[in-house]
Amino acid sequence: MYVTIVNSIIDRIQKRELEPGEKIPSENEIIREYNVSNTTARKVLQEIEGGGWAVKVRGKGTFVKDFVVERAATKILSFTKNMRDQGLAPTTKLLKKELLDTDVLITVSGKRYTIRKPVCKIQRLRFANDIPMMVETRYISQLYCPDIMKFNLEDSLYDIYQQEYHLSITKIEQDLSAVFLNEESKINFKVKDDIPGIKVDGVTFCGKDMILEGEESIYRGDKYKFSVQAVP
Amino acid sequence: MYVTIVNSIIDRIQKRELEPGEKIPSENEIIREYNVSNTTARKVLQEIEGGGWAVKVRGKGTFVKDFVVERAATKILSFTKNMRDQGLAPTTKLLKKELLDTDVLITVSGKRYTIRKPVCKIQRLRFANDIPMMVETRYISQLYCPDIMKFNLEDSLYDIYQQEYHLSITKIEQDLSAVFLNEESKINFKVKDDIPGIKVDGVTFCGKDMILEGEESIYRGDKYKFSVQAVP
Numbered sequence: 001m002y003v004t005i006v007n008s009i010i011d012r013i014q015k016r017e018l019e020p021g022e023k024i025p026s027e028n029e030i031i032r033e034y035n036v037s038n039t040t041a042r043k044v045l046q047e048i049e050g051g052g053w054a055v056k057v058r059g060k061g062t063f064v065k066d067f068v069v070e071r072a073a074t075k076i077l078s079f080t081k082n083m084r085d086q087g088l089a090p091t092t093k094l095l096k097k098e099l100l101d102t103d104v105l106i107t108v109s110g111k112r113y114t115i116r117k118p119v120c121k122i123q124r125l126r127f128a129n130d131i132p133m134m135v136e137t138r139y140i141s142q143l144y145c146p147d148i149m150k151f152n153l154e155d156s157l158y159d160i161y162q163q164e165y166h167l168s169i170t171k172i173e174q175d176l177s178a179v180f181l182n183e184e185s186k187i188n189f190k191v192k193d194d195i196p197g198i199k200v201d202g203v204t205f206c207g208k209d210m211i212l213e214g215e216e217s218i219y220r221g222d223k224y225k226f227s228v229q230a231v232p
Numbered sequence: 233m234y235v236t237i238v239n240s241i242i243d244r245i246q247k248r249e250l251e252p253g254e255k256i257p258s259e260n261e262i263i264r265e266y267n268v269s270n271t272t273a274r275k276v277l278q279e280i281e282g283g284g285w286a287v288k289v290r291g292k293g294t295f296v297k298d299f300v301v302e303r304a305a306t307k308i309l310s311f312t313k314n315m316r317d318q319g320l321a322p323t324t325k326l327l328k329k330e331l332l333d334t335d336v337l338i339t340v341s342g343k344r345y346t347i348r349k350p351v352c353k354i355q356r357l358r359f360a361n362d363i364p365m366m367v368e369t370r371y372i373s374q375l376y377c378p379d380i381m382k383f384n385l386e387d388s389l390y391d392i393y394q395q396e397y398h399l400s401i402t403k404i405e406q407d408l409s410a411v412f413l414n415e416e417s418k419i420n421f422k423v424k425d426d427i428p429g430i431k432v433d434g435v436t437f438c439g440k441d442m443i444l445e446g447e448e449s450i451y452r453g454d455k456y457k458f459s460v461q462a463v464p
Contacts, residue, residue, distance in 0.1 A: 178453030196410035221410030
């Protein structure tokens with residue numbers, strides 16, 4: 001019985017009938033609405049809170065949590081598409097761009113990859129509904145993308161790779177690790193409190209042994225989950 | 233040039249010629265050994281530190297970091313095998329076991345899964361070379377594994393599923409998120425300082441729509457990286 005009630009309330013959260021910040025039914029409302037005991041009603045609220053859907057505020061009630069973005073780590077998926085799929089409006093702010101006259105080394109999965117010079121290094125802050133979500137540093141090979149700095153680097157890089165250079169991404173290798181945010185990231189994310197972060201180190205290929213770009217990104221841990229699927 | 237030197241030093245770390253805690257060549261030693269400028273030598277050390285291989289201690293030198301385990305998130309891989317593959321000795325301590333007479337709900341990838349009652353809930357602490365690495369809570373369906381509590385639950389569960397119940401794992405769905413460790417986890421991990429953690433919520437299938445177990449684990453963020461591969 002309690003599973004049915006939990007599911008019906010979470011459905012309403014997922015469909016945004018109950019929006020972030022809104023109060024979900026209280027223990028007493030659940031008892032009346034579904035005709036269940038207070039033990040069951042309490043369990044329903046615990047389950048919804050435990051599942052990360054809502055937060056209990058002492059003496060005030062239980063409130064729908066802010067959105068958390070689910071990112072499928074095993075799909076090649078642009079930030080832009082990932083946000084739009086979740087009904088959020090993505091924007092990008094270019095923080096830095098720089099042409100490096102040195103090779104860049106990236107370690108992923110215990111292997112070391114070299115992005116050959118010259119390398120275009122860009123740093124971008126990415127937003128969903130105007131909320132800063134992640135900071136990415138990308139090291140783009142000028143071997144495959146000569147003069148990439150002439151394009152608007154606030155546009156989707158995947159679109160630039162494809163439309164301007166006719167490159168297709170064949171594989172992305174990434175390492176995910178948990179970190180504390182440093183002061184610079186906190187300023188970028190406009191957060192004062194400590195929040196956990198997810199660091200992504202990656203290399204993107206546009207063919208066998210052809211490294212198109214390296215990546216070092218910090219995702220907000222309070223706003224992101226990465227989903228993966230393992231099969232035999 | 234500096235890439236070659238970086239690679240040769242990291243090779244020695246990976247091969248354990250330079251062990252965790254050991255000092256790596258200093259700036260002056262690199263200058264002499266490889267006949268390079270102090271700018272290059274400094275860059276080599278920065279790169280090795282930046283790649284997470286070593287830590288600089290002011291006035292003392294640069295030291296090889298403790299091991300970090302790489303876990304391939306897109307492979308079905310037991311903790312035991314993952315540790316052995318990296319030359320580490322795995323052990324397990326059962327912290328709790330309990331038979332639940334309620335369904336258990338797990339949310340993964342925005343989907344809700346139900347593990348039907350009765351459910352065997354176990355909590356285990358897992359070690360590599362006697363260092364606590366992760367705490368896992370598993371909810372095992374008694375539908376597929378009746379009387380599983382009679383077995384030694386410090387053994388590999390994957391072996392028990394296969395050998396005692398003739399079940400094969402067909403798919404694992406997992407969500408990875410970054411968290412702060414709570415006091416209970418810190419006590420389990422025997423750490424005093426704040427370290428970041430990686431929370432894994434997962435469901436394991438032993439056939440289409442057949443949920444064998446649910447998982448809620450906390451991995452030490454200072455000891456773990458998860459690697460993933462994305463393809464089109």
